[in-house]
Amino acid sequence: xxxxxxxxxxxxxxxxxxxxxxxxxxxxxxxxxxxxxxxxxxxxxxxxxxxxxxxxxxxxxxxxxxxxxxxxxxxxxxxxxxxxxxxxxxxxxxxxxxxxxxxxxxxxxxxxxxxxxxxxxxxxxxxxxxxxxxxxxxxxxxxxxxxxxxxxxxxxxxxxxxxxxxxxxxxxxxxxxxxxxxxxxxxxxxxxxxxxxxxxxxxxxxxxxxxxxxxxxxxxxxxxx
Numbered sequence: 474x475x476x477x478x479x480x481x482x483x484x485x486x487x488x489x490x491x492x493x494x495x496x497x498x499x500x501x502x503x504x505x506x507x508x509x510x511x512x513x514x515x516x517x518x519x520x521x522x523x524x525x526x527x528x529x530x531x532x533x534x535x536x537x538x539x540x541x542x543x544x545x546x547x548x549x550x551x552x553x554x555x556x557x558x559x560x561x562x563x564x565x566x567x568x569x570x571x572x573x574x575x576x577x578x579x580x581x582x583x584x585x586x587x588x589x590x591x592x593x594x595x596x597x598x599x600x601x602x603x604x605x606x607x608x609x610x611x612x613x614x615x616x617x618x619x620x621x622x623x624x625x626x627x628x629x630x631x632x633x634x635x636x637x638x639x640x641x642x643x644x645x646x647x648x649x650x651x652x653x654x655x656x657x658x659x660x661x662x663x664x665x666x667x668x669x670x671x672x673x674x675x676x677x678x679x680x681x682x683x684x685x686x687x688x689x690x691x692x693x694x695x696x697x698x
Contacts (some may be wrong), residue, residue, distance in 0.1 A: 483538030
């Protein structure tokens, strides 16, 4: 039932964005869906009712809530600029979001390496980039002036979803809270606090996700060396 609430939020988000032209409300519905997505797995483990069916249903819900719905929001926010600039064909880039999301989720379900950590950008994290943009007071300005950059970012996030990029864990080593044992986590949180303090806007969500990707790239390179 919790997973189906996630799916319901995704469907309502698509309707809000495309059917009624309310990207802000659509973004809030995605946030609700992601919360349901977080609690369904935790509830299943606590109640001892985890099942293969639940895992598959969770992925199907995520395709809509974190794949189709963000694409609908982006289309609603940018299609006027794209058509006015004669670049309407770029709107097809948003179609790739649910396609790559579906591929990512199917890959995740059969990849035993991702039972405790992530390889590639999780689909809900990708969705949060667009949620932050849609909720931002700067959304109209950003989407109007930087529509080409938004298309490029969406394609980059698509590739990252199906990539082999290891993302560092956000969990602290509570047995040893020293800087040495948790340096990456501390650096991440400190910069997040700075981002929030400077921006003071919902777009900080988008920037924090991008910062997480950049820091993961840096830590991957450091471990490789």
